[in-house]
Amino acid sequence: MTEIYAMSEGHPYWAATRSFAAACSWSAGPVLAQKMADHAFQEWERVFCAVENGKAAGFCTFVERDELPPEQDFTPFIGFVFVGEPYRGKRISQRLIDRASSYARELGYSNIYIMSGEIGLYEKYGFEKLGDYETVYGTVDQLFVKAL
Secondary structure (H helix, E strand, O other): OEEEEEEOOOOOOHHHHHHHHHHOOOOOHHHHHHHHHOOOOOOOOEEEEEEEOOEEEEEEEEEOOOOOOOOOOOOOEEEEEEEOHHHOOOOHHHHHHHHHHHHHHHOOOOEEEEEEOOOOOHHHHOOEEEEEEEOOOOOEEEEEEEEO
């Protein structure tokens, strides 16, 4: 059985999730691991972890800002969505996104955003593409929104 945990620093799965992110096959995983090590999350922001049989299987974040420049005032964001290869095909990404969306609703948000280069992925989770936006890294990614 897969459990989804909304974590802040000090959660029992925080260190395991940080290690999982640092070693994952996606190049952004170590970036998340460093953010977790650097205490880079605001009090209300969360890292969501999917745990299967006591092991981290996937993660995502819920944060105020993602990779858009400050003049773009979209908020809040789901980011760093990743599921480990052995755990794929079990709808874990959807469960992580749904749990982060529920948390956003609990905080009073009416929309949630995702930046991604993936085509056709987030639409199946109820997101709509708003357009292509330049990121703080000088690249262009798609911005998606979902009404809560």
